[in-house]
Amino acid sequence: MDRREAVLRELNLYPQWKLRGGSGAATGQPAAPSLCEPVAPVQAVASAPEAAVEPEITTGSEQRREQIISELGWPALKTMVRDCTACQLRAGCTQTVFGVGDEQADWLFVGEGPGADEDAQGEPFVGQAGKLLDNMLLAIQLKRGKKVYIANIVKCRPPNDRTPERDEIATCLPYLQRKVELIKPKLIVALGKTAANALLGKDAALGSLRGKLHDFNGIPLLITYHPAYLLHSPMEKAKVWQDLCFATEVMRKL
Numbered sequence: 001m002d003r004r005e006a007v008l009r010e011l012n013l014y015p016q017w018k019l020r021g022g023s024g025a026a027t028g029q030p031a032a033p034s035l036c037e038p039v040a041p042v043q044a045v046a047s048a049p050e051a052a053v054e055p056e057i058t059t060g061s062e063q064r065r066e067q068i069i070s071e072l073g074w075p076a077l078k079t080m081v082r083d084c085t086a087c088q089l090r091a092g093c094t095q096t097v098f099g100v101g102d103e104q105a106d107w108l109f110v111g112e113g114p115g116a117d118e119d120a121q122g123e124p125f126v127g128q129a130g131k132l133l134d135n136m137l138l139a140i141q142l143k144r145g146k147k148v149y150i151a152n153i154v155k156c157r158p159p160n161d162r163t164p165e166r167d168e169i170a171t172c173l174p175y176l177q178r179k180v181e182l183i184k185p186k187l188i189v190a191l192g193k194t195a196a197n198a199l200l201g202k203d204a205a206l207g208s209l210r211g212k213l214h215d216f217n218g219i220p221l222l223i224t225y226h227p228a229y230l231l232h233s234p235m236e237k238a239k240v241w242q243d244l245c246f247a248t249e250v251m252r253k254l
């Protein structure tokens, strides 16, 4: 079994994906899976009603803080995040988790927030969810740190891994916005409902957001499931594969 086959098996995708333009009959071997050749084409899913979220009201000092963040370079941004106590999440975490990867990445993957492993190690997407994300990247011939940057919506672990509150997201989001300005990725992939809605300013079901091209501050944005969700719902991995194929098609055209 080669590495790609191993990855596709890990994602529950082997052997249901067919070789592009061939059946394998010439070799007498079963068709090997080809990247991004789904049995069913990627389709935009029907939209459910999407609730717009009222923007958080910002005070003068918050606007000043956002202005300061918007002018920071990498070193100052990292220092400010490291020392940040702007929301209540900082009191319960071990350390802030800034993000990791290529600072000139084409791909930016954005998750929700650090979990226990990330909180301990100071790096996003480590542990089982991180291993699955690495395999998702490998399946589309990407690698953590190489043209790929990985970040979260909030930089501090929420207590008991609860979903971050709206005000916590609003307080932390300027860091990610600045990061996007500095990286200038070609494509952003939001992992999970919380990340998607935070970037879109919506409160929509994830299923209504998949399969569509969105926009975050002028950069194409796609939505898929969070790897942690896939650990509990492995049958959804095929949908993630569809989303990743959609993402590679979009990237190819950029």
Ligand code: SF4
Pocket (backbone or CB within 6 Å): 081, 084, 085, 086, 087, 088, 089, 090, 096, 154, 155, 156, 168, 171, 172
């Ligand atoms: Fe600061 Fe973000 Fe941590 Fe809140 S979650 S303390 S805004 S770094």
